Amino acid sequence: MNVLEDAVRVEALSTLSCFRQDLYDCLTARADALFELADALLCTDGPIKALVDLALAPEHRRGHGALYGALNCGRIEADQLRATLAELPLPRTAGGRIVLAVDVSSWLRSDAVTTPDRLFCHVHGRAKNAAQFIPGWPYSFVVALENGRASWTGILDAVRLGPEDDATAVTADQLRSVVERLVAAGHWAEGEPDVLMVMDGGYDVTRLAFVLADLPMELFGRIRSDRVLRLPKPPRLHGTNGRPPKRGPEFALNKPATWPPPQHTTTTATTRYGAATADSWDRVHPRLTHRTCWLGHEGELPVTEGTLIRLEVDYLPGDRDPKPVWLWSSATDATAADIDRWWQSYLRRFDPEHTFRLFKQTLGWTRPRLRDPEAASRWTWIVIAADTQLFSPGPSPRTSAAPGKKPAIPGRLTPARVRRGFRNIRPMITLPAGAPKPGKPGPGRPSGSENRTPAPRHDVGKTIKRDLTMAEHQDRKG
Known part of the structure; x- marks a missing residue:
């Protein structure tokens, strides 16, 4: 690697580190769990088929309960991230x-x-x-x-x-x-x-x-x-009559x-x-x-x-x-x-x-069966943050060949191939998430008890209606 390529690589990793720190600052509740969820999404081998599998990644140092707790109770400042x-x-x-x-x-x-x-x-x-x-x-x-x-x-x-x-x-x-x-x-x-x-x-x-x-x-x-x-x-025209x-x-x-x-x-x-x-x-x-x-x-x-x-x-x-x-x-x-x-x-x-195909087939955007729309939006922003980290490093990570794959044309690696080598890049960039604190699982639902508060059912489609019908609008304008 010559001096120019080395300078480009250092600048790209510096840009990525700055983005990761800014991303962590946008996580105002359950920040460590949400950030490690994004890292697990980037470093897991193969496509994501189940959300709970991310808890098994080495980059996710917390349990699966913390994973779901971050999505359900965490908070992302979306405007700041935008x-x-x-x-x-x-x-x-x-x-x-x-x-x-x-x-x-x-x-x-x-x-x-x-x-x-x-x-x-x-x-x-x-x-x-x-x-x-x-x-x-x-x-x-x-x-x-x-x-x-x-x-x-x-x-x-x-x-x-x-x-x-x-x-x-x-x-x-x-x-x-x-x-x-x-x-x-x-x-x-x-x-x-x-x-x-x-x-x-x-x-x-x-x-x-x-x-x-x-x-x-x-x-x-x-x-x-x-x-x-x-x-x-x-x-x-001159001399034309009428309106x-x-x-x-x-x-x-x-x-x-x-x-x-x-x-x-x-x-x-x-x-x-x-x-x-x-x-x-x-x-x-x-x-x-x-x-x-x-x-x-x-x-x-x-x-x-x-x-x-x-x-x-x-x-x-x-x-x-x-x-x-x-x-x-x-x-x-x-x-x-x-x-x-x-x-x-x-x-x-x-x-x-x-x-969209990368989101759905590789990063597993639509895989989780989340009930709360706000939790789905948090997961969507985590996927966007992960995709941005693949895109933001610039030409340096894209020109590196993925392990076990044929060398690609410089600058022509796909996002999925860059993701395969992201685990090798992670030690060289900022890791703002703190270490997990020791704890014990909660009591949960007592054994043998039933759920006595079933979730409500919701209809599908638009729920807002116009104040006036189209005919009433025409009558009012007439």
Whole structure:
């Protein structure tokens, strides 16, 4: 190892040690047990199949009772931990731009009838029209994406969606707080490129663009292929009588006869999808009505203009006749280079799926059968803290070959392979948790007694209702 690599390694381990100390400071109750739980999660061999197995790891010096007591009675200052995550080094694209992605991953609890705050979570099936709705806890994650295709993402925030939450409003508050923390941490300053936020079709990108218009952020997402949008208002000619139109002609995505000539058309050769052709139309806005999230909007509905993109590729893996994808950006007056940058960044939106697979299949995020939603949120933050420790060391641990594995290309190790060698890194970094104190187990329930206070049952789904029905809203506005 040369001097430069040694300096990089020392700096990476120093950054990791600082994060571990900050993480320990965020644990305000049962701190030692929670911290050692995260270390056991990082150092255990193989995927996590049961939560109690972590108590057998050498890094967890306490009993299994302390493990469950930390999750049920511990306390994590989530806002402080969010600020700590925002202060870590942030990946950027080739142009120095910050690219974030927001997505929902569900912790399914179909058989937990005594668990509160469950919602019906959408689960994709393998066959056509095989999607299902299964009770569970949906979590909204905001991650920072790396430049190019990778399985590494930096988790910045996680919020559990409850039965009384409006998903669009919660997402708007979450994105606003994330961007404000990044600005406060010095990752963005005046004059730098705006933060790019990419999302899939499950989000109302138009509503989010309207609510977050005051932030230095561009929103880019997929929209349905059967939507009807509006073109810009045509200029009023001299001598024209009558009331001027508020909007331009219709732009029906499923009716090519309504499409005007695009402002830009770019074709890019890709190794995975063949030739990718992108057509763009500037200052196109959706046609809004007083429904769904706009039901309670007072006054005239806004006109939120953006750039509409139609992306078409030659083929997809397993599909030789793919359908075009419609995308919409909150930015206007885009150039051909902006169009290419946007849709290529949108493809990186699928990188968080690798992180969700790591959480569920390797770190055992959805393995525990916890009843309390607050305990589930504590466990979620422990998993996020463990994943961040795999991500934050930088290139030094990633370039080291895992024991018993073939050497990988420098910088191309997966998070699971870095985790296999984390036990060798742990002695070189900060260990703030204190030694366990001697004690004895509690008396527990007397032998032969029965549980006379069964847990209550909870219904699944939304519990909040609108003050007025849609017809009553229309009557009041009329």
